[in-house]
Amino acid sequence: EVHLVESGGGLVQPGGSLRLSCAASGFTFSNHLMNWVRQAPGKGLEWVASIKQDGTEKYYVDSVEGRFTVSRDNAKKSLYLHMNSLRAEDTAVYYCGKGIHMGVWGRGTTVTVSS
Amino acid sequence: DVVMTQSPLSLPVTLGQPASMSCRSSQSLVYSDGNTYLNWFQQRPGQSPRRLIYKVSNRDSGVPDRFSGSGSGTDFTLNISRVEAEDVGVYYCMQATHWPPWTFGQGTKVEI
Numbered sequence: 001e002v003h004l005v006e007s008g009g010g011l012v013q014p015g016g017s018l019r020l021s022c023a024a025s026g027f028t029f030s031n032h033l034m035n036w037v038r039q040a041p042g043k044g045l046e047w048v049a050s051i052k053q054d055g056t057e058k059y060y061v062d063s064v065e066g067r068f069t070v071s072r073d074n075a076k077k078s079l080y081l082h083m084n085s086l087r088a089e090d091t092a093v094y095y096c097g098k099g100i101h102m103g104v105w106g107r108g109t110t111v112t113v114s115s
Numbered sequence: 116d117v118v119m120t121q122s123p124l125s126l127p128v129t130l131g132q133p134a135s136m137s138c139r140s141s142q143s144l145v146y147s148d149g150n151t152y153l154n155w156f157q158q159r160p161g162q163s164p165r166r167l168i169y170k171v172s173n174r175d176s177g178v179p180d181r182f183s184g185s186g187s188g189t190d191f192t193l194n195i196s197r198v199e200a201e202d203v204g205v206y207y208c209m210q211a212t213h214w215p216p217w218t219f220g221q222g223t224k225v226e227i
Contacts, residue, residue: 035217037164037217044205044207044219044220044221044222045156045158045164045207045209045219045222046219047215047216047217047218047219050214050215050217059214059215059216060215061216095163095164100152100211100214101152101154101166101169101170101211102154102156102164102166102209102211102217103166103169103175104166105163105164105165105166106163107163108163
């Protein structure tokens with residue numbers, strides 16, 4: 001069975017940093033583009049970042065460009081999101097999603113940016 | 116960027132009755148390979164999103180057949196033939212034709 005498990009969320013002060021992880025199982029991780037999608041409290045879904053299968057191409061929503069970095073380790077079947085210069089508006093549940101068409105999602109990890 | 120617009124934003128439903136919601140895109144979602152990459156997701160209260168429908172009308176494994184998707188070009192519909200209590204939640208459409216960025220609709224909240 002396909003599983004995605006996010007971790008690494010927490011409370012961080014504005015301007016701080018955090019690294020999220022997503023552990024994948026049940027499928028050939030290296031064959032799939034992977035995504036991060038977030039959901040602010042009481043709001044809808046917002047795509048954040050994606051990375052192609054071999055990690056050579058990465059894509060970001062404008063609001064995180066230059067602050068967030070998506071990466072992956074295919075040997076460890078893991079996806080990462082390095083978040084720097086965090087702002088209050090980055091507060092959200094962060095989900096990882098499998099594939100271009102986001103066929104499978106994890107349960108999410110909560111990031112709270114507050115002083 | 117492709118803008119996805121859903122309506123209504125709130126949909127009161129009656130158990131056992133049909134329900135329908137709409138999703139419109141700001142440009143055609145037909146890809147160069149002839150496919151239309153429009154997906155529907157369900158998010159039950161307190162849960163993560165789950166894909167229900169891919170490529171307009173294809174149900175994911177385990178999705179009840181009371182859910183059906185239709186549409187073409189820029190206009191799409193998700194139908195529930197007979198609403199059950201477990202269908203309460205928010206439904207999102209998402210386009211995966213013109214990426215990046217991937218874009219979602221605002222969501223339709225289904226409540227009894």
